[in-house]
Amino acid sequence: MSRNIVIFCTFLAMLTFLTFRKSPREIVNVYGWYGIIDREIFDEFEKKTGIKVIYDVYDNNDTLEAKLLATNSGYDVVFPSFIPYAARQCDMGAYSRLDENLIPNIENIKGCVTDKYKEAGGKIEHLIPIFWGTVGLAYDADVFEKVFPQKKIDSYDILFEPEKISLLSKYGISFPEEYIDIFPQMGVFLSIGNGLGTRQISDIVKYMKQFKKIRKYIKKFSSNTAINDLISGEVCIAICASDNAWRAHVAGMKVGKNIKYTTTKDFGILWTDCVGIPEKAPHKKNAYKFLNYLLDPKIAAKITNCSGILVNVPSAFKMFKKELTDDDQICPLEKEKIFRLMIGTPSVTPEDRNYERAATRAWSKTRMNEFSHVEDIEE
């Protein structure tokens, strides 16, 4: 028996120490979404500069935020979404001020998207808007053709009008998890305020009254699983980001599903994902090199061509692959089109925060199918 113990212990020791890996000297710790940047691009960076990229992934912005605000995260480069995360993290001083001299390629991002970003209150000296896209409707075109023959999806009416949504409901409908992805569209549908709705708490009641009528037709509330849901046929329509819609389109073609995407004629919303260097990044010098590398037009175009996410480097636009640029809904590259898109603004005033809280509560009630307290929101 004691021999067995010796064997067992040696086995453990082997497993424990065999797997200890030496870390290379020059590294940059990157924390981002899964599958956005291809490994090839990191390898090329390592070849060029000798700096190894250690790429870790997170599943949502909240995880990133928890890590960032916990003082020393150890990451050098992170990719937060602008609204509402990056905006508020910036105010809390989570990001270091960028030294533009170390990022000569920062000139490359000048363009419509960056203008919009600045207009919405984005601080380019802390966070560079690197990825962008739209939020819209991804749908199974075959199902849609069956239900509404010879009709084009050009507005959110099909989701917000009870008569229309009831026809689609048996094929499954997915709504987003967060109010921010759906309230502006509802505002447009009810013709309240300009594109992004007003921030009046009284409007929430009007939204809720409409949601109450259509709630029973909604199958699930999920933002992250849109691709799987559309392709497996669990839902026929989902509100999602354009890069995910593109992935669903590509994967769908291989299994004989025709997934299409539209921002609709009356509503297009622009989102941006930023890149920044956390305040206490341990390898700042390498991080600058990495940032500069990402903003190189050739590399930027490569990122887009690999994963379908649009980079905010206008000089790279003409290097995008043809399948992508052919779809003007997913890839609205013309100036006028970008100009027409709307971008959310971060909440600044206490009234904004109050609205945010009321809207979040109202939306979670909607998800739970509780409408008895609709009137309470008013005060």
Added chain:
Amino acid sequence: MIGLSRTIVSILVFGYALLFIPIVFLIINAFSSSEISGVWTHFSLKWFEAVFEDDDLIYATLTSVETACISATIAVVLGVLAAIATVNEKSFFGKKFLNVAIIIPIVVPEIIVGFSLLMLFIAIENIFGFPKERGLMTVVIGHVMATMAYVHMTVRSRLLSFDNSLEEAALNLGAKYFTVFWQIKIPIIFKSILSGWLLAFTLSLDDLVIASFLTGPGSTTLPILIFSNIRIGITPAINALATMFILVIAIALTLIFFLSKKRNIEAFSELANSKKHLDYNKLQR
């Protein structure tokens, strides 16, 4: 053999179906050629190749196995010692408290364990400047804390039925306490230690919540990677990886089953022999 009634058989079938159908479905999907898991197109082995080409996936798997090995080993050492201390007849200060305190991590939700550990590490870092950043070590500490209780419980239940007279006999014959511990106690409770280790290993391999709070650069574990995969659609590569896991476990289990069967028989005959010998000795006297 007792005849089984139809109801019992159908409940049995239902139970097994509940256990195995999801796994069978997972394995079938690993052989699909489609881009998205759960949609069958046609047979293909390309996702098994994809697993070996995907550096991130392999790296995350290695990190997970490494974390699980280290944390299970530490948890076993601490858990066994704690079990011996709490089962011991000798009373010491805070024994009852220790008994309860060890079980707390099982009762407290994982998310609270993870978050409070994160807060603790930050506080320690602010005071001592160590640990500098979160990484493999902090995850291991979190997992040890969460799994030690399970090891403690398995070993403790074995120790409660432990025959103390064996130890006493050895001590009587002049063995040092250390020798008794290694030669008598550990071999007898070895099976429970092993099962405790495996339990801790499995729990650590499985954990998402604690790890997602405590990971740092370069320590993305497999569950975190899979979970982040959801946003862009899970590919059958994950199914293929899971299939390989199941295969390895199945082979290991079969081996253990046959080996232990053989050993049991050997041990049995040994026991019978010695008993005969004993009886013979008695008769001689």
